[in-house]
Amino acid sequence: MSYYQHPLDVTGLPSWKALEEHRLAMQNFSMREAFKADPTRFDDLSVSCSGLFLDYSKNLITPETRTLLVNLAREAGVEQAAHAMFEGERINASENRPVLHTALRRPMGESVMVDGKNIMRDVHTALAQMTDIVTRIHNNLWRGFSDKTITDVVNIGIGGSFLGPQLVSEALLPFTQHGVRTHYLANIDGSEFREVTAKLNVETTLFIISSKTFGTLETLKNAQAARTWYLGKGGTEEKLYRHFIAVTSNKQAAVEFGIREKNIFPMWDWVGGRYSLWSAIGLPIALAIGMSNFKDLLSGAYSMDQHFLSEPFESNMPVLLAMLGVWYHNFWGAQSYAFLPYDHYLRNFVKHLQQMDMESNGKSVRQDGTPVSCTTGPVIWGGVGCNGQHAYHQLLHQGTPLIPADFIVPVVSHNPVADHHEWLYANCLSQSQALMRGKTREEAEAELRAKGLSEAEVQRLAPHKVIPGNRPSNTVVMETISPGRLGALIALYEHKVFVQGVIWGINSFDQWGVELGKDLGKAVYNQMTRFDAAPADDASTQGLIDFFRGRHRG
Ligand code: F6P
Numbered sequence: 001m002s003y004y005q006h007p008l009d010v011t012g013l014p015s016w017k018a019l020e021e022h023r024l025a026m027q028n029f030s031m032r033e034a035f036k037a038d039p040t041r042f043d044d045l046s047v048s049c050s051g052l053f054l055d056y057s058k059n060l061i062t063p064e065t066r067t068l069l070v071n072l073a074r075e076a077g078v079e080q081a082a083h084a085m086f087e088g089e090r091i092n093a094s095e096n097r098p099v100l101h102t103a104l105r106r107p108m109g110e111s112v113m114v115d116g117k118n119i120m121r122d123v124h125t126a127l128a129q130m131t132d133i134v135t136r137i138h139n140n141l142w143r144g145f146s147d148k149t150i151t152d153v154v155n156i157g158i159g160g161s162f163l164g165p166q167l168v169s170e171a172l173l174p175f176t177q178h179g180v181r182t183h184y185l186a187n188i189d190g191s192e193f194r195e196v197t198a199k200l201n202v203e204t205t206l207f208i209i210s211s212k213t214f215g216t217l218e219t220l221k222n223a224q225a226a227r228t229w230y231l232g233k234g235g236t237e238e239k240l241y242r243h244f245i246a247v248t249s250n251k252q253a254a255v256e257f258g259i260r261e262k263n264i265f266p267m268w269d270w271v272g273g274r275y276s277l278w279s280a281i282g283l284p285i286a287l288a289i290g291m292s293n294f295k296d297l298l299s300g301a302y303s304m305d306q307h308f309l310s311e312p313f314e315s316n317m318p319v320l321l322a323m324l325g326v327w328y329h330n331f332w333g334a335q336s337y338a339f340l341p342y343d344h345y346l347r348n349f350v351k352h353l354q355q356m357d358m359e360s361n362g363k364s365v366r367q368d369g370t371p372v373s374c375t376t377g378p379v380i381w382g383g384v385g386c387n388g389q390h391a392y393h394q395l396l397h398q399g400t401p402l403i404p405a406d407f408i409v410p411v412v413s414h415n416p417v418a419d420h421h422e423w424l425y426a427n428c429l430s431q432s433q434a435l436m437r438g439k440t441r442e443e444a445e446a447e448l449r450a451k452g453l454s455e456a457e458v459q460r461l462a463p464h465k466v467i468p469g470n471r472p473s474n475t476v477v478m479e480t481i482s483p484g485r486l487g488a489l490i491a492l493y494e495h496k497v498f499v500q501g502v503i504w505g506i507n508s509f510d511q512w513g514v515e516l517g518k519d520l521g522k523a524v525y526n527q528m529t530r531f532d533a534a535p536a537d538d539a540s541t542q543g544l545i546d547f548f549r550g551r552h553r554g
Contacts, residue, residue: 002084003077004091007366007505011373015072022068023331029060031436031470047315050303050488052478054317058436059324059404059472060332069323070313073499078319081502082309082495088114088270092509093367099509100268101275101494102305105298105487114270126266126280131291133245133263133283137206138178138290145239148203151181154196155284156222157210158186159355160273161247164490165210167352168277168297169288171345171486174414177290184284185226188218193225202233202243209246210281212267214253217518223257247280272509274355275494293483300487308495318495321406321474325496326503328404328472330374338396338405339382342428345481346408347384353493354380359511360497366505376504386427396435397467405473407432408489412480428475438469 010016035041035057045057045066061069073079084091088098103112104123111118136142140149155165162184169182185196207226211219223244230243245263246254254264265280277285278298286294304318313319328334337357339350361377382388385407396403409428413421439447444465448458476492478485501508526533527545536542 002089002091003081003502003505004084004089004093004367004507007368008076009366009373010072010076010503010505013072013075015068015075019068019072019327019331022065026060026062026065029062029470031058031060031472032438034062035436047317047320049307049311049317050300050492051482051485052317052476052488052492054320055475055477056320056324058432059327059474060470061324061327065327066314066320066323069327070319072326072503073313073319073323076503076505078313078499078502082498085498086112086305086309088112088119092272092507094507094510094512095269097509098270099272099275100270101272101278102301104271104278105302105305105491107302119268119270122266122268127291127295129265130280130283130286130294134286134291134294137180137287142206142242144203144205144242145235146203150206151179151204152183152200152206153180153284153287154183154185154200154205154207154226155210156185156207156219156226157247157281158216158218159359160276161210161212161216161219161281162186163348163352163355164274164277165282165284167346167348168282168285168486168490170348171481172285172289172293172297172483173345175289175293175483177288177293180287182284182288185222186218188221193222193229197226197229202230202235205230205243207244208283209244209248209254209257209259210283211247212249212271212273212276212281214246214248214250214257217521227258247283274359277490289483296483297487300482300484300489301491302487303484304488304491304495308491318492319499321492322496322499322503324472324474325378325404325500328402329378332402334378334402334404335375336379336381336401336403338403339380340385340388340405340407340428340431341382342385342407342409342424343413343481344384345414349408350380350382352490356493357497359514360508361501361504361506362513363504363506363508367507372504372506374504376500376506385431386424389427389431393431396471397438402471404471405432405435407473407475409475410478410481414480432473432475434467434469435471435473436469438467438471439465440469441466 042057044063046055085099086102088100090096090098092099098114100112103119106120108124111120137150142150144150166184183196185193209223235243240258241260241263244259246259247265247267248254249267249269251264255261265283267279267281271279278301282294308316308318339353341349357380358377363376365371396405407428409425441462444462445458448461498508527536528548536545
């Protein structure tokens with residue numbers, strides 16, 4: 001029986017027990033000492049692939065820890081699980097679906113079978129359909145109702161139909177082609193709608209309604225508002241098809257909205273929303289950077305896929321990142337994980353990663369419905385450096401919780417300004433160095449004495465200046481951010497999340513938790529707007545409804 005039909009209780013495995021014992025033995029491990037004692041530590045604990053270099057030497061580990069973590073990955077069946085995913089087994093068991101975002105980046109000629117059908121034909125047909133529209137828009141052959149060319153593309157979508165495309169199109173801004181600007185409309189918030197549309201000329205704007213289900217409230221409301229806006233600004237019903245296209249697996253609903261059938265791009269139930277930027281959901285990316293760059297993005301991800309499938313776990317980048325995460329989360333009690341990209345273009349990476357990781361692994365039961373026996377899914381947070389250094393890094397350095405961090409930095413900037421990039425890079429490195437080294441009491445006292453302070457002052461101030469150090473981090477370095485390297489980087493984290501899901505025995509590809517809020521949302525809306533609706537069944541919600549109704553009465 002496959003791992004997803006009968007997941008193991010990982011905490012009962014011999015390798016888990018071995019890690020528990022090893023954790024006790026590591027209680028007084030010092031990274032500072034380990035670097036002093038072993039000049040080969042950096043070389044031993046680093047790995048490169050697909051244009052990415054991962055330094056994981058600044059962790060609370062020894063080579064023995066790596067062996068034990070890799071043993072756990074092996075015993076938990078990560079290799080079999082990876083093959084099951086790539087080969088299209090229905091590993092999303094609660095929805096009875098295969099999980100095949102990796103098929104979206106496979107080259108032509110390969111085959112992946114789902115229900116007796118080779119889905120690679122559909123994948124490449126969709127890419128050809130994308131190429132067609134991108135070529136037409138970039139060559140001014142697609143025109144709006146007044147025959148003007150398209151300059152602005154507005155993606156109307158939320159969650160996975162927003163975060164991945166936004167991350168990539170903004171991260172690859174230096175690769176923009178033909179000056180097509182991309183905008184994103186996600187939230188059901190009139191202020192967002194106003195701010196986005198205020199920048200647009202209706203004659204040169206194309207809306208993409210991007211929704212796997214074509215049933216998401218926020219997206220449908222924004223799509224309706226966009227249509228009203230288009231008509232109100234002089235657009236005609238007759239030429240509406242030139243301004244509204246859709247990406248969805250629910251073709252019927254898109255047609256009913258008024259989208260022409262040939263302007264509907266496919267999505268499939270074997271692609272999860274948060275893993276869908278590689279599909280036609282990535283159309284705004286392709287419109288921004290062109291199909292050739294979009295295909296380089298896919299190739300970069302494919303290269304990471306091959307590495308993940310074939311590299312021994314000891315040097316397998318996603319497996320190592322995942323198992324380090326498990327080490328801190330399950331054996332050191334780390335509840336959150338910081339992601340710290342040192343690059344303006346990667347500023348939206350955290351938001352994408354939050355959905356990818358937290359919607360995937362925020363689960364409390366295993367695939368077979370039994371409760372998990374260890375904690376799962378850390379809180380993912382962070383933001384672009386150096387800004388974080390002047391905000392929340394204080395807690396990373398001297399706060400009480402242990403928070404592992406990933407630093408991401410390109411060696412070369414797309415936009416050299418004076419010596420900015422030297423300083424940016426130096427800041428990134430010095431942060432991980434400070435987290436690792438810290439400052440001892442002796443060093444703090446010596447520093448204060450060197451300033452000529454009295455001994456009483458030295459003793460008063462020293463405790464505040466002590467920085468515990470020994471705080472773990474990984475650093476991923478690459479050349480400039482390019483489509484290929486970005487594709488590899490995103491796929492790296494997708495596989496990291498997958499491996500952790502396998503270790504915890506959970507289904508990383510459903511998201512039942514978000515449904516309750518959606519259902520209750522409809523009920524609350526009715527209670528707010530209809531006088532015949534039954535009251536809310538708790539006083540807090542009813543009190544807050546009354547507050548709204550009191551203000552909008554009449
Ligand atoms: O509510 C969560 C979710 O289902 C995400 O998983 C998904 O990415 C998002 O909503 C948007 O869904 P859709 O693409 O169907 O509009």
